[in-house]
Amino acid sequence: MEKELLLMIPGPVPMPERVRYAMLRQAINHRSAEFGAVYADCVRVLKTAFGTTNDLFVISGSGTAGMEAAVANFGRDKDIACLVNGKFGERLYKISQRYGKAYEIGSDWGTPLNLSALEERLEQGAQVVTLVHNETSAGIKNPAKEVGRIARKHDALFLMDGITSIGGDVVEVDTWGADVAIVGSQKCLAAPAGLAGISVSSRAWERLCKNPPFYLDLAAYKKSAAGKPMETPYTPAVPLFLALREACLMVEEEGMANRIARHLKMAQAVRAASKAWGLSLFPKIDVKHEYSNTVTAFSYPAGVKDDEMRAIIKKMGIIIAGGQDHLKGKIFRIGHMGAVSAPEILATLAATQHALRKLEYKVQGNGVQAACEVLG
Numbered sequence: 001m002e003k004e005l006l007l008m009i010p011g012p013v014p015m016p017e018r019v020r021y022a023m024l025r026q027a028i029n030h031r032s033a034e035f036g037a038v039y040a041d042c043v044r045v046l047k048t049a050f051g052t053t054n055d056l057f058v059i060s061g062s063g064t065a066g067m068e069a070a071v072a073n074f075g076r077d078k079d080i081a082c083l084v085n086g087k088f089g090e091r092l093y094k095i096s097q098r099y100g101k102a103y104e105i106g107s108d109w110g111t112p113l114n115l116s117a118l119e120e121r122l123e124q125g126a127q128v129v130t131l132v133h134n135e136t137s138a139g140i141k142n143p144a145k146e147v148g149r150i151a152r153k154h155d156a157l158f159l160m161d162g163i164t165s166i167g168g169d170v171v172e173v174d175t176w177g178a179d180v181a182i183v184g185s186q187k188c189l190a191a192p193a194g195l196a197g198i199s200v201s202s203r204a205w206e207r208l209c210k211n212p213p214f215y216l217d218l219a220a221y222k223k224s225a226a227g228k229p230m231e232t233p234y235t236p237a238v239p240l241f242l243a244l245r246e247a248c249l250m251v252e253e254e255g256m257a258n259r260i261a262r263h264l265k266m267a268q269a270v271r272a273a274s275k276a277w278g279l280s281l282f283p284k285i286d287v288k289h290e291y292s293n294t295v296t297a298f299s300y301p302a303g304v305k306d307d308e309m310r311a312i313i314k315k316m317g318i319i320i321a322g323g324q325d326h327l328k329g330k331i332f333r334i335g336h337m338g339a340v341s342a343p344e345i346l347a348t349l350a351a352t353q354h355a356l357r358k359l360e361y362k363v364q365g366n367g368v369q370a371a372c373e374v375l376g
Contacts (some may be wrong), residue, residue, distance in 0.1 A: 005314070008348045009321040010136035010164060010295040012186035012193045013338035015243070019191055022246040023239040030238055036229020038245045043230070045248035046197045048256055049166050049189075050181055052173040056199045057221040058244070060237040063163040063184030066196030068095050069216040070159045070180040074128065075100045076209035081126040081156070083113050083147065086135035087324050088161060096130060109327060110138030110283040110297065115150065122154035129158050134165035137324050139297025139333060140283035141165070141290040148177035157204055163187055166197075167251060168263040168337045169293045179204040185240065188263070188294060190338035191247035194240045250339070266336040266345050267293040269374040273349045273367030274298060277356065282331045294337035295321075300330060304359045312355040318348050342375045 007014055028034050043056050050056065059065060071080070071092070080100045082093035085107040096102035103126065105117045118129065129151040133144045144160055151158040160178040162171050168188030173181045179201040186193035200218060208219060220233040251259060271291065274281055282297040283289070300306060306322050306329045313320055323331040334348055350368050357363055 003317060006318045006344060006347065008318055008335050008340070008344065010187070010333060010335040011184065011337065013190050013335060014340060014344070015190055015192065016247070016250060016339045018250065019243045019246045022242045023192070025242065027238060030236055031231060033229045035238065035241070036231065038241050039225070039230040039232070041245045042197075042241065042248050043225075045252050046183065047199075049171065049251060050162070050173045050183070050197070050199050051171050051175065052181070052199045054173065054199045054201045055205075055222055055225070056197060057218065057225055058195055058197050058232070058236075058241070059216070059221065060194065060232070060234075060240070061196055061216075062193060063161070063182060063187075063196050064091065065216065066163070066182035066184070066198050067092055067161060068213075069196075069198055069218055070182060071095045071099050071130070072216055073209055073212045073218045074157055074159065074180060074204050074207060076211070078127040078209070079103070079125055080128040080130060081105055081118055081121040082130045083118060083132075083142070085109055085111055085113055085138065085140065085142070086132065087137035088135060088163070089130075089132045092130040092132065092159075092161060100128070110135075110140050112284065112286045112289045113142055113147075115143075115146065115288075118147070118150055122150065122156055126154075127156055129156050130161070131158070132161040133171070134162070134169065134292050134294060136164045136292065136295045136333070136335075137327070138283055139281065139292045139295055140285065141169070141292045143288040144178065145172070145176045146288055152177045157207060164292075164294050164337065168259065170260055173199055185244050185247075188337045189244070189247050189251065191244040192240050194237055195244055262341060263293050263337065265375060266341065267291070267296065269345055269371035270296045270334055270336055270349065272370040272374050273353075276365035276367040276370035277353065278364035295333050295335045297331050297333045300332065301361050304356065304361050305329070306332060309355045309359055312358055313351045316351040316354070318351050320348065320352070345375065346371060
């Protein structure tokens with residue numbers, strides 16, 4: 001049998017066998033008590049991962065579907081201030097352009113957000129704020145708590161993309177005042193791609209827009225979830241729900257505090273390797289912005305070509321990510337989210353170190369050893 005490649009990208013991520021096997025069973029009735037129990041398990045664990053007591057639903061669709069549901073239900077025909085410092089903040093801005101009057105508050109990818117400009121836009125009447133908490137395109141974690149404070153100060157709704165942080169990093173939806181928050185199943189939860197979890201505050205429900213999309217009508221999801229058994233309004237991706245339930249049970253067994261600590265340690269190990277190699281991390285952080293704890297973005301040193309380096313690493317059975325759009329060829333990214341731990345991290349770092357040396361980059365120190373000291 002051909003050996004599976006190890007995915008060390010910012011999602012999808014490797015799925016544990018328990019999660020994969022959950023999809024192999026025969027189909028079940030999506031209007032049955034059995035499916036309702038599966039859905040209830042997912043919601044219970046996800047509320048802990050989100051840090052919320054708000055309503056929470058799971059829709060059949062990727063994280064982008066969750067983004068669109070948030071904007072379409074709560075941003076239609078409103079002034080929307082969109083914070084952008086990476087590809088996914090840009091995506092929320094593009095979605096917002098289709099539903100409301102969107103204003104891009106942009107910064108260079110991987111640089112701090114312009115929170116002063118956000119304040120100005122809110123003072124001019126913006127009613128909704130969008131933010132990507134963890135911008136994997138650039139490896140930067142944005143200050144969701146501060147953005148939530150600013151939005152609440154101006155009585156604006158706060159829509160937060162937590163797609164690549166929920167389930168792997170500290171997220172406190174209720175404390176931060178995120179009126180709508182989103183997670184993707186194939187990221188820190190280590191489930192298959194194709195589902196999105198969405199939480200909605202009571203404050204957001206009070207400002208629900210008229211004429212929502214048919215399939216992404218969150219009021220319909222609320223009504224169906226309130227039934228006995230819990231249901232979705234339309235036919236769900238049942239095998240994916242079964243897998244997500246298993247992934248959520250694994251999250252619960254590990255404990256969120258332990259899971260967050262594991263992700264942090266892996267991130268610290270990768271950053272220690274970067275320092276040992278003498279490589280620069282791509283993001284420019286400040287006192288409010290941090291390096292991502294679920295993906296690390298490195299700037300390529302002069303003379304090292306992206307396609308050559310990632311090809312060497314792939315030949316060793318590991319996939320890492322390059323840059324997107326205008327960052328293509330300028331950065332590479334190592335994902336460390338989901339169910340991976342020391343063995344996968346050390347294998348990836350060893351392959352990366354080998355590739356750098358093979359491409360004649362003068363590695364300053366032993367990055368694998370530096371990572372071992374963090375992980376040991």
